[in-house]
Amino acid sequence: MSSVADRAVVQDRLDITLALASALFTVTAVVQLTADPAPAVWIPSVVALVTAAVFAIGCVLVRGRHGQFLLRRPMLWSAGVAALVGINPFAYMLATGITYPAIGALLTIVAIAALFPAWRVAAAIILGVNVCWLVTAVAIPPEPGLPTLLVQMAKADALAAMIMLTWERTRSRVAGANELVRQLAVVDDLTGLPNRRGLLERATELVDDARRTGAPVAVGFVDIDGLKSVNDHAGHAAGDDMIRRAAQCLATTTVSSGLFVARLAGDEFVVIGVGDPVLRWSDHLVAVRGALARQGISASIGSAIGDAREIDSVDRLLSEADWAMMADKRSRRSVSGPERDDGPQASPS
Structure with missing residues (x-):
């Protein structure tokens, strides 16, 4: 994504994602600590609280006077957000020994596809989540069995692929429309020369x-x-x-x-x-x-x-x-x- 318009979309989505993710992980941590009977659930809850704090700080910085400094590399920050989100479900799996149902991993895959406009980077991160999920499932075998987990993973990946393709098609059309508007603004219609x-x-x-x-x-x-x-x-x-x-x-x-x-x-x-x-x-x-x-x-x-x-x-x-x-x-x-x-x-x- 190289155009100014594309970068602006990434920045907007990063801003929104930081705010919503901070609230979501705060709620997740509180619910896990108070209602989840799984053993050692305090470990993923602490990870969720740390994640929420990092996102809250990032949101404040992005909206403040340091925002332009942080947003000079929006793709890097977006990748960091996606990676931090991806850590949480595996913290839960490793701490509790419960690999399935890994709702966190399923939601992570879908969320990355929906919130990350650069589909190639999103696909690479999702692939990493898949690999980590499989390694964790091998180390901690899920009760329903590995085939059931693979089916759930395939469903999440298919939904993510649909979202990424839709997003990329929309982004391409928006970029094409922006380019057409730009051409109309800078080209003389009588001669075809720049105006x-x-x-x-x-x-x-x-x-x-x-x-x-x-x-x-x-x-x-x-x-x-x-x-x-x-x-x-x-x-x-x-x-x-x-x-x-x-x-x-x-x-x-x-x-x-x-x-x-x-x-x-x-x-x-x-x-x-x-x-x-x-x-x-x-x-x-x-x-x-x-x-x-x-x-x-x-x-x-x-x-x-x-x-x-x-x-x-x-x-x-x-x-x-x-x-x-x-x-x-x-x-x-x-x-x-x-x-x-x-x-x-x-x-x-």
Whole structure:
């Protein structure tokens, strides 16, 4: 389970399990001490009380200021909870000499399957419970006989398998739904490129990586010329087609160069390079302008290059690239005249 959503589910279940388990083992210990006639029943009762105390302390810590420290490894803590639960039925068997009916072991198998989202780890722990139960049954033969115990064990394992398969199927569907929602949130539906949210998420990751490695970061700001004129004279469908063709050009030109491209908004696109691609940054921008020109699309392009260790976020480079793009637009207008933006034109330079 690697996603943030999956880890959050584990953390929630661990929190709930600690609270409920503490109450359950407290009641179990009290009932055993006061109503169970089995010999040496005080031993498993003490184990149950210790378990309840550990779970109560864990619940307090998880809910307190130390919670984030403890929950950095939720799977480890969940495995610890499952192991501590599994110890109790065997403490009862070994202390009382009663192997069957081992209700505690049966409930442990089912509980682990129900409360532990990582099915592979849950299956490994359940296998361990089975082995320990068999070893105990061999050392302390059950009165109904080993075959009867094996039947009960098989029933518990079958129920656990059903629960784990159901849980895994549900978890997979939830993960798929979460991924679909995430994609809808970060992908531009017109071009298929990352949208503004996707740009900022990925840009932040790239800058953080560059900051750790000391790699340079470059940002290119691409503004398509003449979109308003196309919308006014040929309709918004033609304008959308122009945006799609521009996006395809950018994606095709940058995909083999290790660059990241996104649609910021409207007719604005952003290209980001980290590390080696920055060394040939001017060549990449020339290639982008040329690819657009071959589609009859003119664009104003600006860029900014910086050391990730000297900037707080990608916003600074985006702002600098935006200003550079505006300067490029003004420069090209002064050369070609105001009519430059009256419609899309090729500009290979």
